[in-house]
Amino acid sequence: MDDHAIIRLEQLTKTYDLGEVKLTALREVDLVIEPGSFVAIMGASGSGKSTLLNLLGCLDRPTSGRYILGGVDVSDMDDDELSDVRGQRIGFVFQQYNLIDQLSVVENIHVPLGYQGRELADCRAQCVDLAGLVGLSDRLGHRPKQLSGGQQQRVAIARALANDPVMILADEPTGNLDSTTGKEILDLFCNLHAQGKTIVMVTHGEEVAKRANRVVVMSDGRIVQDVRRTPTQLVPA
Amino acid sequence: MNYASFIRGARAGIKSLLLHKTRSLLTMLGIIFGVCSVIAMLAIGEGASFEAQERIRQKGALNIILRSKKPSGDASAGGAQRSYIADYGLKYADMERIRHSVPGIKRMLPQRLEAKRIRFPKHAECEVVGTLPLYREMIPNDMVAGRFLTDWDEREQKNICVLSEDLARSLFSHESPLEQEIRVANRAFTVVGVIRELSRVYQAGAGTGGPVSEGRVFVPLHTFRSHMGEQNIRRSAGSYQVERVQLSFLTVEFNNENDVARAAPLIRHALADLHKKQDFVVEVPLDELRALEATKRLFSFVLGSIAAISLLVGGIGIMNIMLATVTERTREIGVRRALGAKKRQIIAQFLMETGVLSVVGGLIGVVVGVFFPYLLSWGIHAMTGNEYRVVVTVWSVLMALGISVATGIAFGVYPARRAAELDPIEALRHG
Numbered sequence: 001m002d003d004h005a006i007i008r009l010e011q012l013t014k015t016y017d018l019g020e021v022k023l024t025a026l027r028e029v030d031l032v033i034e035p036g037s038f039v040a041i042m043g044a045s046g047s048g049k050s051t052l053l054n055l056l057g058c059l060d061r062p063t064s065g066r067y068i069l070g071g072v073d074v075s076d077m078d079d080d081e082l083s084d085v086r087g088q089r090i091g092f093v094f095q096q097y098n099l100i101d102q103l104s105v106v107e108n109i110h111v112p113l114g115y116q117g118r119e120l121a122d123c124r125a126q127c128v129d130l131a132g133l134v135g136l137s138d139r140l141g142h143r144p145k146q147l148s149g150g151q152q153q154r155v156a157i158a159r160a161l162a163n164d165p166v167m168i169l170a171d172e173p174t175g176n177l178d179s180t181t182g183k184e185i186l187d188l189f190c191n192l193h194a195q196g197k198t199i200v201m202v203t204h205g206e207e208v209a210k211r212a213n214r215v216v217v218m219s220d221g222r223i224v225q226d227v228r229r230t231p232t233q234l235v236p237a
Numbered sequence: 238m239n240y241a242s243f244i245r246g247a248r249a250g251i252k253s254l255l256l257h258k259t260r261s262l263l264t265m266l267g268i269i270f271g272v273c274s275v276i277a278m279l280a281i282g283e284g285a286s287f288e289a290q291e292r293i294r295q296k297g298a299l300n301i302i303l304r305s306k307k308p309s310g311d312a313s314a315g316g317a318q319r320s321y322i323a324d325y326g327l328k329y330a331d332m333e334r335i336r337h338s339v340p341g342i343k344r345m346l347p348q349r350l351e352a353k354r355i356r357f358p359k360h361a362e363c364e365v366v367g368t369l370p371l372y373r374e375m376i377p378n379d380m381v382a383g384r385f386l387t388d389w390d391e392r393e394q395k396n397i398c399v400l401s402e403d404l405a406r407s408l409f410s411h412e413s414p415l416e417q418e419i420r421v422a423n424r425a426f427t428v429v430g431v432i433r434e435l436s437r438v439y440q441a442g443a444g445t446g447g448p449v450s451e452g453r454v455f456v457p458l459h460t461f462r463s464h465m466g467e468q469n470i471r472r473s474a475g476s477y478q479v480e481r482v483q484l485s486f487l488t489v490e491f492n493n494e495n496d497v498a499r500a501a502p503l504i505r506h507a508l509a510d511l512h513k514k515q516d517f518v519v520e521v522p523l524d525e526l527r528a529l530e531a532t533k534r535l536f537s538f539v540l541g542s543i544a545a546i547s548l549l550v551g552g553i554g555i556m557n558i559m560l561a562t563v564t565e566r567t568r569e570i571g572v573r574r575a576l577g578a579k580k581r582q583i584i585a586q587f588l589m590e591t592g593v594l595s596v597v598g599g600l601i602g603v604v605v606g607v608f609f610p611y612l613l614s615w616g617i618h619a620m621t622g623n624e625y626r627v628v629v630t631v632w633s634v635l636m637a638l639g640i641s642v643a644t645g646i647a648f649g650v651y652p653a654r655r656a657a658e659l660d661p662i663e664a665l666r667h668g
Contacts, residue, residue, distance in 0.1 A: 059575060059661045080579050087577015094665070098572045102253050115577040119241055159576070 005068075006166055006198050007033040007056065012065035014051050025051040027221040028065065033200065033214075035166075038193040040209040041202045043218035052218065053202050057090055057169050058082045070166045087115050091160030095172040097152040099144040105131055105155050106140045112162045130158040134188060150181035157188060161197075168192065170201040174208060186211055250589040264558045265598035267551025268645060272602025272637045273609055274547050278540035279633035280610035284626040286533040293529065295377060295436040296522035299343075301500055302438070303327055303487040307480075308514040325516035327484040331508055335489060338507040341496025342489055346375045348439060349461055350485040352450060357420035358408055364450045365421060366439075367461025375488060376436055381405075383415045383430030391457045396464075398426040404452020405431045421454060424464055439486055497523045545640060551598070552644035555591055559652035563587065563659075570656050571664025580657040587653035588646060595645020599638045606637065 014026040025048045033039055043049040054060040055067060058074055061082075066075045074085050086092075091112075099108045109127040110120045120127070131140055134154035144152055153173060160168050170189070174182035190211055193199055201212065209215050217225035254261040296302060305326030332345060349367040354360065372378075373385040381402050390397055398419065405414045405428070414428045432455065489504070491497045501521050508517070563570070570583060578586075610627035617625040 054662050057575065059665075083574065083577055083579040086575060092575045094572075096568075098568065098665070100569055100572065102256050111573070112576040114245075115573075115579075115582060117242070119245065163577075 004034055005032045006035045006037075006070055007031065007200075008066075008068040009055075010066040010068075012055065012062050012067060014048075014055060014060070015063045025221055026055070026062075029221075029223055031216070031223065031226075033167075033198065035198050036193070036196050037214055038189070038199045038212045039201070039214045039216060040212035041200065041216045041218065042204070042209055047218040048221040049202055049218045051221075053169065053171055053200075056167075056200060057092060058085045083115075087112055088163055089166045091163065091165040091168040093153070093156050093160050093168060093170040093173045095175040097144070097149070097156045097176075099152055099155055099159075101144055104141050104143060105136060105147075108144065108155055109159045109162055112159060116163065127158075127162065130161055131155070133161070134158045148181075149177050150184060153177065153181075153185050154188065157185075157192075161192075167198045167200060170199065172203055173201065174203075174205070182208075246585060246589040247593060249586070250593040254590060254593060260558065261594065264554055265594055265601065267554035268548065268595050268598030268641050269551075269602040269605060271544065271548030271551040271644075272599050272641045273606035275541060275544040275637040275640065276603065276606030276629060276633050277610045277613065277627075278544040279537055279637075280627040280629045281613075282533065282537040282540045283628040283630055283633075284610070284614070286529055286536070287626050287628055289529055290526065290533075292438070293522045293526045296438045296520065296525075297375070297488075297490065298494065298523050298526060299491050299497055300375075300522055301489045301491070301497060301504065302520040302522070303331075303489070303504070304518050304520060305482055305485050306516055306518050308516045322479040322481060324481040325514065326482040327487050327517050328511070329483055331511060332484070332487060334507050334511065335487075335504055339489075339500050339503045341491045341493070341500065343492050344371060344375070344490050346371050346486075346488040346490075347458060347484045348372070348486040348488070349458060349483070350439070351461075351465065353422045353454075353465075355408070355419055355421050355454075356423070357418070361404070361407060361451045362449060363404055363421070364453045365461065365465070366453055366455045367458040367465075368455060369458055372455070375490060376434070376439065378435055379433040381431040381433050382413070383428070385430055385432065386455060386457050391459050394460045394463055395457060396424065396426050396460060397429045397456070399430040399432050399455040400428055401453040401455075402431055402433045404454065407451055419454070422465060426454070426456060494523060497521065541636075544637075548637075548640055548644050551641070552595075552648040555594055555645050556648035556652060559587060559591055559649055560655065562590070563652050563656040566656075567659060567664045567667040570659055571661050571667065574659075574661035575665060583657040584650075584653040587656050588649050591645050591649025591653070592642070595642050595649075598645070599641035602641060603634055603638055607634065 009029055009031040012026060012029045012031075013024065016023040016025060027048075029052065041049050041052065051060075055062055058069070058077075059082075061077075062075055066073060068074070069085065070089055072085075074082065077085065092098075100111065103111070106124065106127045107120065109130050110118075110123065113123050113127070114120065128137070128140060131137055134157055136151060136154055136158070139147060139151065144155070147155065157168075157173075160170075168189075173189070174185050177185060186208060189199055189201070193213075199212075201208070203209055213230065214228045215225070216223055217227075307323065307325055327347075329347070332347060336342060336345065346369060351365050351367075353363055353365045355363050368386070369391060370386045370388055373380075382405075383399070385399055386397070389395070398421075400408070400414055400419075408414065408419065409417060414431060417428050418425050419428060420426075434453070489500070491500060501519055501524070504519060573583060573586075607629055610629055614625045614627045617623060
């Protein structure tokens, strides 16, 4: 086995049992992602990319095949173990930001740490640093409702970084933002990538995909295209 | 779950409840009313039997009281004749019979009561009580002034008396009654003491029924017997009737409760051949007390159960609102699951919220519930003038609080489990 890979999917298959019909959303997918990659997953709706995202995020279990995340086989883990994997190894960024309304910026960033048994009092400095990293040092006590969409997504990114995950999993992170703000958020992802973070991003936008160094295109539950390239930002215009 | 995370959980629970203040308050109302009504119902139940218990306790739990009673058959017989002699009730011989045939007796106190008129220093209706010095020890009382009857008085048939406090006050309003003389039924008695009676058990006794008595005059039993005799002649419109009664009351005190429990049938049996007619009654305060306690338990149980139903309704209210909350916060649950929350951590979060709701509701309910019965009692007193006693007991408060917390948490389990069992993917897609 290639120890270098951070994600290794082997013959990964997911079938939904809809009673009379069996729907295969993912057909024997093989995929290897190296650390420090910035992978964009594209595809039309119904192509299986959401299913792939759920499996990569350990929110669901494959029907068959294996999923090795950071050297650990997570394919057959039970619910509690998967919860720990999500909390310790994966940082989620959602299209809808999904911050918790009744918590402040710092408290939102602390949520994943809290589920790992760390008190806010003990790791407040770390949370404040993360807020600074995404440029929200002056908004620490604000509630999500008091922030703009872009700012909320920054908080979500800071939250995703809290447990120092092996991979950041982003689901259309710019889908709800205007193009200017979306670009700022993408810049932030690129910065994280430059710092060596592994990022897997599901997206519809070609512009977004251009910033990645690898684009995986899905169709009908299979990977139909897998292109590695130099991100555009590094190429002189 | 350790202490720090418990505190953090409680704080988070309070925080999310404060997000919807009105909703949380309305939800808590169910519990508040439930706890309040449990405490109030039990306080009313306790208060209602309190007086009766007190009265029975005044009779003495170790006593059996025999009371002379005019047989019901005699009244119709008297209707036919113009005059007759009614000879009934407890005799001195009964006392001896009981003393020899019933085991466990500690001491006995006979009393003879008769309504008489005081003619000096002013006219007054009174009840003359012929009894022994033992009265002072066996029946609850306080000496206000002077002394009580003594064995010497009894033996020498002294013409002395002890007045009840109310009678002393109405006969001698501006001077000490001690060493004063009063005339009762044409006989002079010297007042040697004033007594305050703390028990009303032996008042309005057998044989009375005349004018309202203004108080009581205690004289030595022996004096009573030789000076006033055993016959009481009552005249009315051309006829007269004579009652011959030796003793009005006989109080038998036993050494312990076991002896009391055995004694009542023995006494009835011992006196059966001396009393062909039912001319006395046997009161067993211990039995009355036990019966009352059984009634009270039942009463409290019924009242408490009714009140507990309102707690149940409160609990269902909590469950209802928590189910709504779970639905409303489905996405938050999904997010938390994605960020690493285990099922049991989701359960803990929602249980903590119901816990906070029911504990806070329960505490408010206790505060209201402790004052409410007194308010009720005061209100009834103000409107009707009747004393209405309520007794709030500690155990009723603890029980109400315990039930409310248990109800809240029990009804919180289902919504919390529903929250935890949500599929994180579905939950994230929700709303």
